[in-house]
Amino acid sequence: MSTDDLLTRALEAIGDDPVSFEAIRRLTDPGPTAEAMTIAEVADLLDVSAHTLRYYEREGLVTVTRDGLGHRVYDAAAVRRLVFLTRMRLSGMPMRDLAHYVDLVDAGDATVPERLDMLIEHRDTIRRRIRELTLSLAATEFKIATYGGEAGPDSIE
Amino acid sequence: MSTDDLLTRALEAIGDDPVSFEAIRRLTDPGPTAEAMTIAEVADLLDVSAHTLRYYEREGLVTVTRDGLGHRVYDAAAVRRLVFLTRMRLSGMPMRDLAHYVDLVDAGDATVPERLDMLIEHRDTIRRRIRELTLSLAATEFKIATYGGEAGPDSIE
DNA sequence: CTATGGCTTCGAGTGCGCTCGAACGCAAAC
DNA sequence: GTTTGCGTTCGAGCGCACTCGAAGCCATAG
Numbered sequence: 374m375s376t377d378d379l380l381t382r383a384l385e386a387i388g389d390d391p392v393s394f395e396a397i398r399r400l401t402d403p404g405p406t407a408e409a410m411t412i413a414e415v416a417d418l419l420d421v422s423a424h425t426l427r428y429y430e431r432e433g434l435v436t437v438t439r440d441g442l443g444h445r446v447y448d449a450a451a452v453r454r455l456v457f458l459t460r461m462r463l464s465g466m467p468m469r470d471l472a473h474y475v476d477l478v479d480a481g482d483a484t485v486p487e488r489l490d491m492l493i494e495h496r497d498t499i500r501r502r503i504r505e506l507t508l509s510l511a512a513t514e515f516k517i518a519t520y521g522g523e524a525g526p527d528s529i530e
Numbered sequence: 531m532s533t534d535d536l537l538t539r540a541l542e543a544i545g546d547d548p549v550s551f552e553a554i555r556r557l558t559d560p561g562p563t564a565e566a567m568t569i570a571e572v573a574d575l576l577d578v579s580a581h582t583l584r585y586y587e588r589e590g591l592v593t594v595t596r597d598g599l600g601h602r603v604y605d606a607a608a609v610r611r612l613v614f615l616t617r618m619r620l621s622g623m624p625m626r627d628l629a630h631y632v633d634l635v636d637a638g639d640a641t642v643p644e645r646l647d648m649l650i651e652h653r654d655t656i657r658r659r660i661r662e663l664t665l666s667l668a669a670t671e672f673k674i675a676t677y678g679g680e681a682g683p684d685s686i687e
Numbered sequence: 688c689t690a691t692g693g694c695t696t697c698g699a700g701t702g703c704g705c706t707c708g709a710a711c712g713c714a715a716a717c
Numbered sequence: 718g719t720t721t722g723c724g725t726t727c728g729a730g731c732g733c734a735c736t737c738g739a740a741g742c743c744a745t746a747g
Contacts, residue, residue, distance in 0.1 A: 464666030
């Protein structure tokens with residue numbers, strides 16, 4: 374399945390409102406390929422706080438080098454990993470699992486199958502969650518539509 | 531828009547895998563209309579713990595009467611409200627907002643517009659979340675598909 | 688008659704993911 | 718030369734939503 378297919382499916386599933394170009398670009402664009410970003414730049418790019426970036430580092434999710442002043446220098450690899458990490462966090466993968474995942478990455482190619490297993494399981498978790506939310510959405514829309522009327526399975530509350 | 535339309539839309543958005551009849555029934559069926567359920571029965575019905583039901587009551591989300599032994603008796607109204615509450619919780623509405631919502635309900639019909647506003651905002655929140663998850667899903671599927679290869683926007687990690 | 692099981696209250700504890708504050712270092716701007 | 722601003726470390730604190738444990742009451746089963 375090509376990237377385009379995946380994006381097309383994603384867009385179809387999203388429904389009415391068009392996704393911003395921004396969102397699509399973020400999905401497929403590795404972002405600024407410039408080397409050496411500061412913590413503020415990365416925080417801005419990923420829309421997380423600098424506190425959170427330090428926290429992720431403390432938790433062992435990413436290794437960041439320092440410059441002569443002891444300031445963090447995020448190279449392309451660190452930024453790529455953080456893009457991945459924040460994406461996974463956003464979709465609900467727990468810190469614990471991410472920690473395990475990066476351990477596997479650091480352990481080398483032999484762990485690729487296990488990593489794939491994790492990704493597949495996470496994919497299924499996301500799908501389940503989307504399904505749950507879609508049902509809740511339908512229920513909520515139904516409630517909105519019937520509010521003030523008297524018909525409908527739910528009580529009017 | 532009819533309930534069927536909503537369900538149809540929901541089912542379409544869900545995609546490949548069929549939703550269980552169970553899920554659809556839960557969405558539209560108020561559930562056992564029998565009066566007077568015990569805490570264990572309600573916990574089982576809603577798939578939450580008895581601890582959680584007591585917690586919701588403590589938080590003022592629902593009022594439950596007692597029998598001669600001091601045991602909780604959940605009447606149809608209480609069960610209906612709890613169905614609503616657990617559905618909203620499942621779709622991510624915070625306890626704080628639910629507390630406010632039930633305050634509005636208890637305050638009478640004059641608060642209907644504000645309640646509708648809350649529901650509409652929540653609906654939009656769910657939609658945003660589905661969109662986020664759909665993008666994360668596409669990214670995850672892409673990563674799975676390209677794992678072990680060398681092409682693609684993400685690094686192979 | 689006792690034991691089992693389900694319920695009660697109360698308050699404390701847990702897990703997660705940040706989030707913040709204090710105290711400090713360094714450098715470019717005024 | 719001091720002020721401003723961005724960075725550092727460390728550890729503590731927080732918000733949320735449960736989750737649990739202890740001690741006790743009552744009824745039905747064996």
